[in-house]
Amino acid sequence: MxxxxxxxxxxxxxxxxxxxxxxxxxxxxxxxxxxxxxxxxxxxxxxxxxxxxxxRDALITPKVQHMAALTNREDFARLLQVIWTYEAGSEITRSALKLMAMLYTRPGELRLAHWKEFDFEKRVWTLPEERMKMRRPHHKPLAEPVIEILRKLQEQTGNRVRVFPSLTGND
Missing domain, CATH: 1.10.150.130 (Tyrosine recombinase, N-terminal domain)
Incomplete structure (x- = not known):
């Protein structure tokens, strides 16, 4: 046609x-x-x-789902306090929670992070374009506390492909 x-x-x-x-x-x-x-x-x-x-007005408008968010400093400070004093779970889980708070990354981005993406000398984490929402590589600077957490994690999971490998062993 x-x-x-x-x-x-x-x-x-x-x-x-x-x-x-x-x-x-x-x-x-x-x-x-x-x-x-x-x-x-x-x-x-x-x-x-x-x-x-x-x-333009003929289609159904999807219902907007607002995600939970902390919108004031006090609530965010309480969340960080809870994360840093969290005792349950493994050291790997506690590290993931801390890194999420420090890097402001999506859970999937952190969960799928590969060790080869981290350059400790340049202090940067380069997320590859295929894992990014906008399909462009993204560079996240790494502060010293983040590097310290990653170095401790490396002792536990550094022999694996992913920073947070699957419990089933299927990296």
Whole structure:
């Protein structure tokens, strides 16, 4: 079908399929991507209009889920106190909690960290692009307390690929 013959309803059908599966955000992103194609087509005289414009209010708006957050210093200070005095669990678990608080990283980023990503001399952790949300490598500076925690961890897990290896041994 030529791009000039595509109507809003033709685009709405696959978007509704995504919504029926509960993929509201996917449907919204699909409409956005299709809209980009049409805006380019309009700009290059391949189409007269963007039919996705008519769909901007036709899709289900996903419910926004606000994540829990500490928004004041006192609460954050209490959290840090709890983390630093945490006695249960293994030394590896306690180290992970401390590193999360010090590096402000996503849990998955820390959980999947490889020893080869850390350069103690340059004091930097380089997260590879394939693990980053924006698909670009990210460099996190390492403060001395972070390096101290990592050095202690290295004694326990340094012979493994990951800093926090799986308990089942499947790094």
């Amino acid at each position: 030529p791009i000039t013959e595509i109507k809003a309803v033709d685009i709405l059908v696959p978007l509704r399929r995504q919504e029926a599966r509960g993929n509201y955000e996917t449907a919204r992103r699909m409409r956005s991507s299709i809209g980009q194609v049409f805006r380019y087509a309009v700009a290059t005289a391949r189409a007269d209009h963007d039919p996705t414009f008519a769909l």
